[in-house]
Amino acid sequence: MEVLTTEQKIIEAARKIFTQKGYAATKTRDIAEEAGINLALLNYYFGSKENLFKQIVNEELEDLFGLMSPFLSDSNTTLEEKIRILVKDYTKLLTENEDLPIFVLNELKNNGNIFNHILQQARTMSQPILDNQLKNNGYTISISDFIMNIVGLTIFPFIAKSLLIASGILKEEEFPQFIRNREKLIPEWIFAILKQSRQ
Amino acid sequence: MEVLTTEQKIIEAARKIFTQKGYAATKTRDIAEEAGINLALLNYYFGSKENLFKQIVNEELEDLFGLMSPFLSDSNTTLEEKIRILVKDYTKLLTENEDLPIFVLNELKNNGNIFNHILQQARTMSQPILDNQLKNNGYTISISDFIMNIVGLTIFPFIAKSLLIASGILKEEEFPQFIRNREKLIPEWIFAILKQSRQ
DNA sequence: CTATATATTAAACAAACGATTAAAACAAAT
DNA sequence: ATTTGTTTTAATCGTTTGTTTAATATATAG
Numbered sequence: 001m002e003v004l005t006t007e008q009k010i011i012e013a014a015r016k017i018f019t020q021k022g023y024a025a026t027k028t029r030d031i032a033e034e035a036g037i038n039l040a041l042l043n044y045y046f047g048s049k050e051n052l053f054k055q056i057v058n059e060e061l062e063d064l065f066g067l068m069s070p071f072l073s074d075s076n077t078t079l080e081e082k083i084r085i086l087v088k089d090y091t092k093l094l095t096e097n098e099d100l101p102i103f104v105l106n107e108l109k110n111n112g113n114i115f116n117h118i119l120q121q122a123r124t125m126s127q128p129i130l131d132n133q134l135k136n137n138g139y140t141i142s143i144s145d146f147i148m149n150i151v152g153l154t155i156f157p158f159i160a161k162s163l164l165i166a167s168g169i170l171k172e173e174e175f176p177q178f179i180r181n182r183e184k185l186i187p188e189w190i191f192a193i194l195k196q197s198r199q
Numbered sequence: 200m201e202v203l204t205t206e207q208k209i210i211e212a213a214r215k216i217f218t219q220k221g222y223a224a225t226k227t228r229d230i231a232e233e234a235g236i237n238l239a240l241l242n243y244y245f246g247s248k249e250n251l252f253k254q255i256v257n258e259e260l261e262d263l264f265g266l267m268s269p270f271l272s273d274s275n276t277t278l279e280e281k282i283r284i285l286v287k288d289y290t291k292l293l294t295e296n297e298d299l300p301i302f303v304l305n306e307l308k309n310n311g312n313i314f315n316h317i318l319q320q321a322r323t324m325s326q327p328i329l330d331n332q333l334k335n336n337g338y339t340i341s342i343s344d345f346i347m348n349i350v351g352l353t354i355f356p357f358i359a360k361s362l363l364i365a366s367g368i369l370k371e372e373e374f375p376q377f378i379r380n381r382e383k384l385i386p387e388w389i390f391a392i393l394k395q396s397r398q
Numbered sequence: 399c400t401a402t403a404t405a406t407t408a409a410a411c412a413a414a415c416g417a418t419t420a421a422a423a424c425a426a427a428t
Numbered sequence: 429a430t431t432t433g434t435t436t437t438a439a440t441c442g443t444t445t446g447t448t449t450a451a452t453a454t455a456t457a458g
Binding site for chain 4: 399400401402403404405406407408409410411412413414415416417418419420421422423424425426427428
């Protein structure tokens with residue numbers, strides 16, 4: 001089992017180290033060692049460190065936003081269902097890949113413009129349908145705030161995990177339960193916010 | 200005017216570049232150039248790049264958490280006032296220093312344990328008072344969730360700014376208004392969440 | 399003014415890093 | 429079995445990077 005091609009071994013190793021340390025702090029030699037391959041093979045298959053990096057980031061963005069767009073643009077799914085599914089799916093994804101959000105957001109800050117096409121596609125499909133669903137229910141909240149609140153409440157704990165633990169607010173071993181609990185609460189909080197925007 | 204000592208010039212330049220690019224991507228030569236000083240002076244005054252970095256991070260953490268702890272632990276300030284002031288102060292701080300949160304959280308992820316003392320102090324003072332204020336009002340939300348929600352809703356837009364803009368959800372020039380608007384809304388949302396936790 | 403401490407500079411060092419090269423090992427095709 | 433194309437290896441190249449050194453300039457004190 002586990003017969004990976006050299007190319008796959010490099011990608012897996014690169015994904016692990018890039019997401020852990022970021023672009024600048026990652027050495028091609030670290031990737032080669034983690035992958036168990038000769039250093040020159042990295043350039044043989046991917047040309048350069050930067051090339052390899054872009055491919056990884058593209059895949060991670062797909063993970064993050066491919067999740068969102070298809071069902072958000074489905075007009076048969078109710079707003080309530082969308083909220084619950086979104087929170088649930090993101091919680092699952094981030095639990096399995098805790099370093100993902102801060103990595104993506106950090107690297108996006110420096111090279112945002114390179115990945116525009118992926119992000120814009122994710123939005124244009126879902127925006128009008130969501131907008132209608134909000135208005136039809138009488139909710140006056142803007143779509144930007146609506147998305148920002150769901151995503152922020154769900155993702156932020158993963159970004160701030162080190163801070164939570166370093167400050168003693170939470171212990172490392174309590175974190176999974178903390179997240180599982182929020183997974184149930186966040187949709188209720190979002191509903192409370194929505195209802196308040198209607199009054 | 201503007202007569203800075205060499206030491207101060209280095210610190211200002213270092214703060215700017217470190218927060219912009221992170222530790223690994225920052226070159227000592229960039230700092231020297233930005234500060235307008237000779238490269239060797241950096242080591243003359245601070246010994247090493249790492250030393251200088253630690254000093255900067257410590258100052259940034261003070262900025263970020265010194266804001267919080269003094270008045271959160273004041274039992275004369277009502278919960279409502281605390282929420283409003285916290286959101287207002289953080290919004291102001293981050294508006295003037297947009298790169299701060301992602302920088303701090305990113306570097307904290309790798310070196311969390313080094314800065315424990317600052318963070319733990321900020322917590323132990325305010326936690327029991329806040330806890331009482333929540334319980335006395337009949338709110339069942341946990342203090343971790345309470346803090347996480349306020350801070351998350353306030354800070355996350357700054358962390359996700361590049362994403363918001365790259366995806367086209369928001370235009371760069373709309374961002375300040377977006378933030379100003381949320382500054383008013385977030386306290387109301389927090390109240391809505393609190394009330395819901397009482398029912 | 400002179401001596402001494404402090405601050406600044408240009409140059410260089412040593413290690414780390416991304417990338418390349420040339421040869422060797424391997425696989426596939428004829 | 430030989431040729432041809434592909435993959436892998438060890439060694440090295442040219443830069444970059446953090447740091448140090450030795451000389452020079454500037455300030456301070458007696």
